[in-house]
Amino acid sequence: MAVQRKKRKRRELFALGNEAVAEGALLAGCSFYAGYPITPSTEIMEVMANRLPLIEDGVFIQMEDEIASMGATIGASLAGRKAMTATSGPGFALMQEHIGYACMVEAPLVVVNVMRGGPSTGLPTSPAQADVQMARWGTHGDHPIIVLSASNVQECLEMTVTAFNFAEKYRTPVILLLDEVTAHTREKISVPDPDEVEILSRVEPTVPPEWFKPYADTARGVPAMAPIGSGYRTHVTGLTHDVMGYPTQRPDEVKDAMLRLFRKIDQYYGDIQMSDEYLLDDAEVAVVAYGSVARSAHLAVEQARERGAKAGLLTLKTLFPFPRPAVEKLTHRCHTVVVPEMNMGQMSREVKRVNNGRTKVRTINRVDGQIITPSEILKAIL
Amino acid sequence: MKAPQPIDRFEIRLSGLGGQGLITLGRLLGSALALGHGYYVTQTQSYGPEARGGSSRADVVVSSRPISYPKTESLDLLVALSPEACNSYYRLLKKTGILLVDTTLVKHAPTNVYLGLPFTQMAREQIGNPMTINTMVMGAVTHLLPFADPKVMRKSLEANLPAKIREVNAKAFALGLKQAQRNFGDAGGIWAAAEENGQHSEDDIIV
Numbered sequence: 001m002a003v004q005r006k007k008r009k010r011r012e013l014f015a016l017g018n019e020a021v022a023e024g025a026l027l028a029g030c031s032f033y034a035g036y037p038i039t040p041s042t043e044i045m046e047v048m049a050n051r052l053p054l055i056e057d058g059v060f061i062q063m064e065d066e067i068a069s070m071g072a073t074i075g076a077s078l079a080g081r082k083a084m085t086a087t088s089g090p091g092f093a094l095m096q097e098h099i100g101y102a103c104m105v106e107a108p109l110v111v112v113n114v115m116r117g118g119p120s121t122g123l124p125t126s127p128a129q130a131d132v133q134m135a136r137w138g139t140h141g142d143h144p145i146i147v148l149s150a151s152n153v154q155e156c157l158e159m160t161v162t163a164f165n166f167a168e169k170y171r172t173p174v175i176l177l178l179d180e181v182t183a184h185t186r187e188k189i190s191v192p193d194p195d196e197v198e199i200l201s202r203v204e205p206t207v208p209p210e211w212f213k214p215y216a217d218t219a220r221g222v223p224a225m226a227p228i229g230s231g232y233r234t235h236v237t238g239l240t241h242d243v244m245g246y247p248t249q250r251p252d253e254v255k256d257a258m259l260r261l262f263r264k265i266d267q268y269y270g271d272i273q274m275s276d277e278y279l280l281d282d283a284e285v286a287v288v289a290y291g292s293v294a295r296s297a298h299l300a301v302e303q304a305r306e307r308g309a310k311a312g313l314l315t316l317k318t319l320f321p322f323p324r325p326a327v328e329k330l331t332h333r334c335h336t337v338v339v340p341e342m343n344m345g346q347m348s349r350e351v352k353r354v355n356n357g358r359t360k361v362r363t364i365n366r367v368d369g370q371i372i373t374p375s376e377i378l379k380a381i382l
Numbered sequence: 383m384k385a386p387q388p389i390d391r392f393e394i395r396l397s398g399l400g401g402q403g404l405i406t407l408g409r410l411l412g413s414a415l416a417l418g419h420g421y422y423v424t425q426t427q428s429y430g431p432e433a434r435g436g437s438s439r440a441d442v443v444v445s446s447r448p449i450s451y452p453k454t455e456s457l458d459l460l461v462a463l464s465p466e467a468c469n470s471y472y473r474l475l476k477k478t479g480i481l482l483v484d485t486t487l488v489k490h491a492p493t494n495v496y497l498g499l500p501f502t503q504m505a506r507e508q509i510g511n512p513m514t515i516n517t518m519v520m521g522a523v524t525h526l527l528p529f530a531d532p533k534v535m536r537k538s539l540e541a542n543l544p545a546k547i548r549e550v551n552a553k554a555f556a557l558g559l560k561q562a563q564r565n566f567g568d569a570g571g572i573w574a575a576a577e578e579n580g581q582h583s584e585d586d587i588i589v
Contacts, residue, residue, distance in 0.1 A: 014413040186425040298450035
């Protein structure tokens with residue numbers, strides 16, 4: 001019998017960056033959200049509160065604080081859910097210990113941090129990009145982590161899907177760093193049909209339960225994951241553990257466990273490090289930017305080209321692991337690399353490290369709660 | 383949907399006090415231009431941590447091409463619903479730009495070339511609800527935008543509002559549109575005059 005497939009149209013919305021994040025999460029199969037509202041991330045929570053109860057087995061919980069939010073998110077992840085939480089600087093600070101726990105027990109989940117002015121309560125309604133190094137190193141202990149960013153509303157949706165895919169593929173927490181401007185910009189987006197999007201899910205064990213080793217090494221370095229309650233025995237602890245998940249202090253087992261944690265991310269840098277190039281082929285001055293500032297830089301590069309300056313733009317979509325190859329290429333070819341950011345130089349530090357003194361690195365830093373304008377960047381290019 | 387009239391970065395700032403519904407206005411206006419007319423639109427916002435009072439503004443950029451920088455740098459249209467907003471942002475207006483103020487609240491505009499309607503007073507007395515000031519301004523702005531189709535704007539406005547406040551806001555929108563048509567004249571003529579006025583003051587330096 002011929003089945004007539006109804007052609008579904010992409011949904012067009014005029015949406016906030018935050019709303020696009022929620023759309024992306026639902027598209028990626030997120031069925032659990034635990035959070036505590038905080039400006040400028042609250043709209044993510046609002047959409048999830050409205051939508052999750054409408055989907056099968058969807059769970060939305062408002063927790064008592066961000067510590068509990070992160071704990072609940074890890075729990076849901078271990079029970080087999082695709083889980084997310086969202087917050088801003090002050091809440092992200094509270095989540096740090098549990099993010100380390102998620103790294104250690106290899107819980108796939110997504111944490112969205114919409115950056116606002118800090119430190120402390122800071123500027124609740126103003127943008128900043130000052131949590132970049134915190135996203136990388138906020139939790140203690142040596143650990144690999146994936147940090148992504150987005151610069152426009154459509155990208156908010158796409159990068160949220162990517163964040164879930166990376167989390168599931170590599171069994172790791174993934175942090176999506178937005179800033180207030182991106183989160184609170186409304187634009188037209190089209191929400192793709194779920195069939196059009198590549199959605200990845202964690203690998204579940206194929207062996208019988210009695211053979212299952214919850215933290216066994218594999219070729220990819222990513223162990224198969226059995227949801228708690230599925231009949232597979234799983235032990236979860238923040239202590240360094242052996243392949244069975246039980247605490248160990250044996251140096252050989254500790255070394256294997258730690259090196260596997262790193263290797264599962266390290267060997268896929270090519271897959272994880274994402275960036276966009278714009279007019280870089282013949283560029284003599286390159287701007288390296290991320291988040292909303294990349295949009296200012298885009299206009300500045302256009303204006304510089306109109307005036308005859310050979311400028312180009314590298315937009316970082318993955319912040320960590322730092323996209324070294326893409327940046328290194330520029331430091332060989334360009335006489336100046338400009339790094340504008342809404343902090344005192346957190347990403348330019350990485351660019352300078354990669355540059356290794358090769359070419360000139362100019363920084364534009366702004367910490368007054370205002371976005372860096374195209375004219376400020378243009379001035380640095382010319 | 384008609385093919386949109388080509389425009390390159392038309393920048394609008396809607397400014398005033400927290401509680402006047404400016405960010406909602408930005409959302410309604412942006413949605414109508416983006417989904418109704420098919421333009422590229424970015425709408426951004428800036429507000430203080432207060433729930434009411436304090437300053438508030440929404441920026442809308444409209445273009446036929448994809449928009450890079452989502453905020454505004456030099457304004458084509460400034461809507462100021464408070465004297466503070468009018469004074470702070472007037473200097474960002476292009477020479478050929480247009481200033482629209484609420485004459486109930488802005489008694490002394492920083493220029494004598496501006497358009498005004500007593501929005502607050504009209505909302506209070508003719509609609510009976512001061513909260514409809516934003517949709518009334520949307521009506522007036524619709525008249526001022528040469529690329530906006532009033533029918534499409536109205537339809538989009540109604541689609542975006544919850545049922546219980548739809549009627550009163552549609553009424554306010556219609557009143558804003560009507561008063562703008564009656565008081566400001568044809569939109570083409572207004573922009574031609576602004577263009578000419580801008581050229582005359584070519585030597586003036588606006589800092």
